[in-house]
Structure formats: C-alpha cells, structure tokens
Amino acid sequence: MRHTYHFLLLLLLLAGMLTACNNQDCGCVPPPGLADSQLLHTWQLDKILGDGQVISSGNDIKDRYTLAFKAQHIYTQTILATGTEFNGTWKLTSAGHSLELTDHKGDIQTYSINGSWPNGGSQPEQILLHQNNNAKETNTLEFGLIP
Numbered sequence: 592m593r594h595t596y597h598f599l600l601l602l603l604l605l606a607g608m609l610t611a612c613n614n615q616d617c618g619c620v621p622p623p624g625l626a627d628s629q630l631l632h633t634w635q636l637d638k639i640l641g642d643g644q645v646i647s648s649g650n651d652i653k654d655r656y657t658l659a660f661k662a663q664h665i666y667t668q669t670i671l672a673t674g675t676e677f678n679g680t681w682k683l684t685s686a687g688h689s690l691e692l693t694d695h696k697g698d699i700q701t702y703s704i705n706g707s708w709p710n711g712g713s714q715p716e717q718i719l720l721h722q723n724n725n726a727k728e729t730n731t732l733e734f735g736l737i738p
Contacts, residue, residue, distance in 0.1 A: 613640075624687025625706050625715065631661040634734035635671075636717055642728045659738065666692065690720060 594681045637656045638648040647653070660681060668677045679694040683704070690704040702722050706715025720732040 595664075623706075624685070625683060625685060625690075625704060625718070627664075627683060629713070629715055630660045630681075630683065630690075630718070631662065632714075632735040633657050635737050636732060637717075637735045638731075638733035640731040640733065641724075643731075658734065676716065 636652060636655050639646045639652060655671045657669045657671065658670070662669070664680050664682050666679055666681045668679065669675070677695045679692055681693070682691050683689065684691060688700045688703060688705070692700045692702070694700070700722070702720035704721070705719050707717035707719065708715050710716065714736070716736050718734045718736075720734070722730050724730050
C-alpha cells in the first residue's frame with residue numbers, strides 16, 4: 592500500500608510538472624524575426640564585438656563597409672575608405688532569425704540576425720549579425736541604419 596501511495600504521488604508530481612511547462616504561460620515572448628522589407632536599406636558597420644567585448648568601433652574599424660540590401664535578394668558591400676563595391680545575394684531563413692550572404696566569389700556566410708528597435712516602430716535601427724568562430728567564440732557585427 593505504501594509503495595502504491597508513493598507511486599501515485601510521484602505520478603501526480605510528474606503530471607503537474609509536465610502541464611506547468613507550457614511556454615505560452617511563461618510570459619516570455621521570443622524576439623521577432625526580421626522580414627525582407629525591414630532589411631531593404633543601407634546599413635553601416637559600426638562595431639565589432641568578440642564574445643561581447645568591443646574589438647573595434649567607428650572609424651577605427653579596418654575596412655569598414657556598408658551593406659545595401661536590395662530587392663531580388665541582391666546586396667552591395669561598399670568599402671568606405673576606397674568606395675570599392677562587391678555584389679552578392681542574400682536570404683533570410685529560420686523565420687527571419689538567420690541571414691545567409693553569398694559574396695561575389697560564391698562563398699556563403701551564415702549569421703544569426705536580430706534587430707534593435709530602441710525607439711519602437713516597425714523598422715529596426717540596428718541589425719546585429721552573430722557568428723561563431725573556430726574558437727567557439729561569438730563574433731558580432733553591429734550595423735546602424737543609414738537614413
């Protein structure tokens with residue numbers, strides 16, 4: 592009888608834990624993914640971070656550039672110091688949480704992406720591209736919207 596009681600108590604606790612693990616009840620809302628239309632602007636590289644620490648920012652960034660995302664999933668990368676331009680293609684995947692860039696040589700870089708809406712509204716004012724390097728550290732490229 593005692594074993595049956597413990598078994599029923601354990602079963603009741605387990606059932607309570609399983610029903611309590613509903614993500615909709617936790618109050619947490621995942622950040623929204625980006626839509627193609629939100630990316631169709633020109634973005635300037637403003638900061639490079641390695642594992643959350645600033646590596647370089649502003650005019651101190653070697654080969655600082657802009658990315659201009661255009662319709663038909665084409666982008667232009669412009670090196671600011673020289674004005675040299677490179678074209679490639681882009682696409683958002685994973686419900687707008689991943690960005691795949693294919694450069695002019697055909698090399699593919701995949702980043703996790705999120706936007707920053709410091710003033711609210713529907714258009715992000717920053718985009719952050721995250722990528723793990725060979726040492727399993729996260730490198731982040733922070734881009735600001737060029738109006």
